[in-house]
Amino acid sequence: MYVIKLEEDELTSVLRQMQGILVHRDPDQSKLAVQLDFQNQIFISPLLLAVVSAFVEKLRLRHDVDVLCVNLSSVNADYISRMNFFDEVGFHYQEHFTRRKESGRFIPITRITESNYMSITSDLTKIIQQQWGGIDGSIVAALDWSIAEIIDNVFNHSETKIDGFVVAQHFPSRNRIDVTVVDGGMGIPKRLKSRAIYKDLSATEALDIAVEKDVTVDPEINKGAGLFYTKRIIQENRGTLRINSDKAQLRVTGKVKRVDDAPKWTGTIVHLRIRTNIIVDPEIIWGNTPESFDAIMNGDRDLW
Missing domain, CATH: 3.30.750 (Transcription Regulator spoIIAA)
Incomplete structure (x- = not known):
């Protein structure tokens, strides 16, 4: 045993x-x-x-x-x-x-399928909207978009041999929302290294740049904005973004970002921890440029 x-x-x-x-x-x-x-x-x-x-x-x-x-x-x-x-x-x-209804409070461990991924995203957005009081709509939209793409990657791009899983929980006494998405596919480093300019990166190097702006597998259809703006929101929220994939782990806690070697996980684990008692200023995220959130995200299909 x-x-x-x-x-x-x-x-x-x-x-x-x-x-x-x-x-x-x-x-x-x-x-x-x-x-x-x-x-x-x-x-x-x-x-x-x-x-x-x-x-x-x-x-x-x-x-x-x-x-x-x-x-x-x-x-x-x-x-x-x-x-x-x-x-x-x-x-x-x-x-x-x-058993009481989970709506707006948590999502139990749920297998991700092509038929339910949109409803999962909707339920996650509902939790964020209801439990993160006073947050700007553009921030909610950005997280909704990013989470949707993470979930979409599970069955469209990760080539996973098992179902992906999602779970989320609002902890009112701890002032936080936790969201986790797990798959057993190829993982971020392998997928990112399919592009020639990234082919020589180590697993830690691949995760390190995966959350930076304009890093993408296919620049013709993807601006490489999803994980970058998720990271920015988490940094300003003083929350946590954690990604494990292959033999690497990325952790963003507040303003601190570190990438380390880690026990191998074949696939990707993405974990968000949002602090519901800290509001994020959208001007800090998007800046004072005329480019709107919609324009930034327009055309994106994949996160990495």
Whole structure:
């Protein structure tokens, strides 16, 4: 049995444990047992739940996977169940609470399909509009556009062998909204390096420039603005933008941007943390130029 220990927001540790399983498993073994140890944590982030869901789906490409969840605190278990995690990984849990509508508050772990990606984007925008009071419409539109493109990339461009997953949560007591999108496709570095001028970049170098302006795979149809303006909004909001892809991790926290080596994730993990108690001035984002948000985004189809 393989064990993954989960602890609140420790994505790097979880990715390292997952990579160990991929390295040491027998690829010809028909059945695989995975134990998820929640260590009686009071809280496990939706980010981790979405990534583990995608990882189990990866394993199921080759194995019949039996998932056992242990050391669940009672509060944590109910939350995890409501986020549909147990259903996704195939663990039976008897709920002892009444399910209430999530509209405007959260999106449980949801598989991204061609038929639902537009409604997912709409639901995410609703959360941002309702919970980030006083924010300018152009900022909401920019995030809506960017999130839509991230989700669109999952099934149109990432060449993923598994479903992509999205999860979002408003935490009123923490003044934040968390959004995570995960896929198991080619990843940003590989896709970016398909363009000749980027072909020699390392994974960390590729992630480093992926959030800069005018960086794109196809400059004829894409201005390379999506992740750049998302980064700018997050910086002014003093929130967090985190991207893991291949063997690299980019993290923007407030004004600080760093890119580091990381345990490998075949695909892309994009995580946004918006601080709902901090308003972003649109003039800082768009500047005093006559170019509108619509003009900046016009013609874009892909993020990288």
